[in-house]
Structure formats: C-alpha cells, structure tokens
Amino acid sequence: MDEKLRDVLELRRTAKEVKRHVVVMRVLGLLVIILIAIVSIAYAISYFYDKYGSFTVRIDKYDMVKQGLTLSENPDWERTQSVLNADIVYDMTNISGEDLPANLDKVNGSHNGDNYIAYTFYLINSGDDTLSYEGEMTLENVSNKLDEAIRIAVYINGERTVYGKTKSGGGGKEGDCDAEFDTSNIVMSTKKTSFKPKAKDKYTVVVWLEGNDPDCTDELIGGTLKLGMDFRIIEST
Numbered sequence: 001m002d003e004k005l006r007d008v009l010e011l012r013r014t015a016k017e018v019k020r021h022v023v024v025m026r027v028l029g030l031l032v033i034i035l036i037a038i039v040s041i042a043y044a045i046s047y048f049y050d051k052y053g054s055f056t057v058r059i060d061k062y063d064m065v066k067q068g069l070t071l072s073e074n075p076d077w078e079r080t081q082s083v084l085n086a087d088i089v090y091d092m093t094n095i096s097g098e099d100l101p102a103n104l105d106k107v108n109g110s111h112n113g114d115n116y117i118a119y120t121f122y123l124i125n126s127g128d129d130t131l132s133y134e135g136e137m138t139l140e141n142v143s144n145k146l147d148e149a150i151r152i153a154v155y156i157n158g159e160r161t162v163y164g165k166t167k168s169g170g171g172g173k174e175g176d177c178d179a180e181f182d183t184s185n186i187v188m189s190t191k192k193t194s195f196k197p198k199a200k201d202k203y204t205v206v207v208w209l210e211g212n213d214p215d216c217t218d219e220l221i222g223g224t225l226k227l228g229m230d231f232r233i234i235e236s237t
Contacts, residue, residue, distance in 0.1 A: 068127020
C-alpha cells in the first residue's frame with residue numbers, strides 16, 4: 001500500500017476514534033449530571049420531610065423484615081413499608097377543635113383540611129408470630145413555641161384521645177384536652193400485646209392549632225412543627 005494512502009487512512013481512523021471518544025465522554029458527562037440531579041432531588045425531598053414534614057410514621061426495618069410488622073395507608077396492604085409521610089399543610093392558622101369534621105378517622109391516608117393535618121394509617125402484623133409492640137409519638141422540630149397551643153388527637157381503632165402541652169402556668173392539662181404530653185418532647189405512647197398474625201391496628205392522627213388556648217398569640221406566627229411516631233416490637237411468640 002502506498003505510504004501516503006496509508007497515512008491518510010490512519011489519519012481518518014484516528015479522527016473517528018477522537019470523535020467517538022468525544023461522543024462517549026459527552027454521554028458519560030450527561031449521565032453523571034442526570035445522576036447528580038436525581039441524587040440531589042432525592043436528598044432535598046428527604047431533607048425537607050425530615051426537617052419540615054408534618055408527620056412521619058416509622059417502624060424498625062428489622063421488625064419489618066424479620067417479624068412482618070408493616071405500615072400501610074389502607075387495610076388491604078399490597079407491599080411492606082417501614083416509613084409513611086403525611087402531606088404537609090402550609091400556612092395553617094388557628095381554629096377551634098369543635099369545628100373539626102366528625103368523620104376524621106373514616107378516611108384513609110392524608111385527608112387534611114385547610115387548617116388541620118389529618119392522617120390515617122394501619123399497623124399490620126403480616127408475619128406468622130404473635131407480637132407485642134409499643135409506639136411513641138415525639139415532637140421532632142418545633143419553632144416559635146408552636147407546641148404551646150398545638151393539639152394532637154390520636155384515634156386508635158376508633159378511640160379518640162386529645163393531647164396538649166401542660167398549661168404554661170403549670171396548672172395541668174388544658175380544658176379541651178384528655179391528656180397532657182408525656183414529656184416536653186414526647187406527646188404520647190401506646191402498647192399492644194397479643195398482636196396476632198394478620199391483625200391490624202388503625203391509627204388516625206389529627207393536628208391543629210387551638211385558637212381558644214391562651215397561648216395562641218401572634219408570637220406563634222411563622223412557627224413550624226414536625227411530628228414522628230415510631231413503633232417497635234418488644235416481644236414475639
């Protein structure tokens with residue numbers, strides 16, 4: 001083969017390789033950008049829910065995998081879940097608990113109103129063992145002393161209990177409440193024994209800012225509140 005022709009062919013092959021390399025690098029760069037964007041969005045969503053999400057329910061993943069304890073927004077669960085997040089209510093203003101709908105524990109999942117958070121979920125024993133479990137609701141993020149006038153109604157299998165912080169003067173529970181918060185950051189706790197396979201406990205949590213509370217003042221404006229509820233197995237047979 002003529003030496004000049006061989007040089008031309010070699011040059012063309014080199015040019016194609018360079019072009020192919022450039023294309024591959026551009027594709028890889030685009031994929032990296034997309035991956036970073038996906039990770040960033042996922043992190044932002046996770047951070048937002050962790051810091052500002054209205055209400056998050058969790059169970060220990062070991063209890064879910066090994067013992068079959070699972071969460072669901074409906075009684076006919078389709079897959080195991082260890083975390084549930086209620087929808088957020090923005091710019092919630094104060095109302096009277098007497099004005100809340102009467103059927104708040106009759107709707108599954110998130111069913112918020114303009115000025116209250118309402119969330120119904122199920123704790124299900126999808127395993128083969130009879131269990132005993134305990135649950136605890138905590139205040140995870142509070143600003144502007146919003147917890148001074150907040151009310152949290154918890155329905156467990158239809159039985160309703162309204163919780164509120166102890167009166168600011170230290171005089172016990174508020175008149176519209178059934179119970180005080182357990183501690184400054186623990187709202188309430190519950191325990192269930194003999195939770196048999198396929199058993200389901202229904203929980204509804206309703207959160208509002210009680211306008212009739214003397215501590216419901218302009219100082220609370222702009223405040224934020226995040227609740228978490230954690231369940232764990234304490235015994236299995």
